[in-house]
Amino acid sequence: MDVVTLGESMILLTPESNGPMRYAATFSRKIGGAESNFAIGLARLGFKTGWISKVGDDEFGRAIISFIRGEGVDVSQVKSDRNAPTGIYFKELRNRTDVRVQYYRNESAASTLSKTDICEEYIAQASYLHITGITPALSESCYEAIKKSMIIAKNNEVKIIFDPNLREKLWTSKEKAKQVMLEIAAQADIVLPGLSEAAYLFGEEEPEVYGSNLLELGAEIVILKAGKKGTYYFTKEQSGFVASFPVDQVIDPVGAGDGFAAGFTSGLLDGIAIEEAVKRGNAIGAMVTMVNGDVEGLPEKNEIDRFLKPNNDDVSR
Structure with missing residues (x-):
């Protein structure tokens, strides 16, 4: 297994018409979730990925498992819960x-994920463990599951990738959010915050200060996403900036960060230079914004x- 991730995936309902949702009469049904988006992104690039989660023992839960399995992601560690919904x-x-985006996830099946749902052998076989700041915000048991997964990774020399993916409304307080985010960042080998997330954790500073702060916490690589401007990267040996790819028209920005994470991680797995890995991440992030849906634009x-x-000479039809 190249990468294992854990977190909630949900049914995504999008109005067929633009404008305030109160006027929408019909909706399209898709599937989304930061961690499964990431796993699908890597699977499409040819890597072996596994997803740990829980869904309701309902039709939506079955749809999610079927879809993610169909995208080439291993779902053997996903459990169905009869007592909680998907x-x-x-959007x-x-x-x-x-x-x-409006979420209806309170007391969902995924929020009951606990440390007893985490299999040591499953994580130990991976090269990377990917986690986000969403999962520990869902419940105390999810937080414990994240902590156990990180301990397993550390004990088995599995590198930890942490994407803060801040969802402030999920947390009971800003203080709790910062405490947990910094705690996880201190355990992670690779940290991928956006500029606004870094400001949330450290206050308004220059990108170089954010990079230095996270390296001092213990990260080997810090990736600092600056939206349509580009991406900064920092290690103890080098630092730099890679410009984003221009997008003529953004159709749907949701999921671009997950696409970036998948592209960047694929570069690490391929062993290419960090600057090239960031460039690949930027490219996939841009591609995702051109298509409606969280995973539909993943290449x-x-x-x-x-x-x-x-290839300007490509005349294939």
């Missing part, structure tokens, strides 16, 4: 620049190769 969220596309290997090295 989470749902709505409201008011206009091209105003996308709003396969040949597609990302074409995006990075376009």
Whole structure:
């Protein structure tokens, strides 16, 4: 197994029309979740990924398992819960620049994930463990599951990738969010915050200060995402900046960060230079924004190769 991740996936309902959702009469049904988006992104690039989670023992839960399995992700560690439902969220596309998300995940099956659901042998076989700041915010038992997974990773020399993916409304307080985020960052080998997330943790500073702070906490690699501007990277030996790819029209920005994480991690697995890995992450993040849906824009290997090295003489039909 190349990468194991854990977290909640939900049914995504999107109005077929733009504007305030109260006027929507019909919705499309898709599937999304930061961790499974990431796993699917890597699977499409040819890597072996596994996803740990819980879903409701209901039709939505079955749909999620079937879909993610169909994308090539191992779902052998996903459990169904008869006593809790599968989470749902709505994506409201008011206009091209105003996308709003509303979650209905309180007391969902995934929020009951606990340390007893974590299999040491499953994580120990992986090269990387990927976690986000969403999962520990869902419940105390999810927080304990994350802590156990990190202990297993440390004991088995599995590198930990931490994407803060801050969802402030899920936390009981800003103080608790910062405490847990910094605690996880201190255990992680690779940390991937956005600029706003770094500011949340450390206050308003220059990117170099954020990089230095996270390296001092213990990270080997710090990736600092600056949106459409580009991405900073920091290690103890080097630092740099890689510009983003221009996008003529952003259709749906949700999921771009997960696409970046998948692209960057694929670069680590391929053993390419960190700057090239960041460039690949930027490319996939850009590609995701061009398509409606969390995973629909995630490319396969040949597609990302074409995006990075376009062939102007291609006349295939």
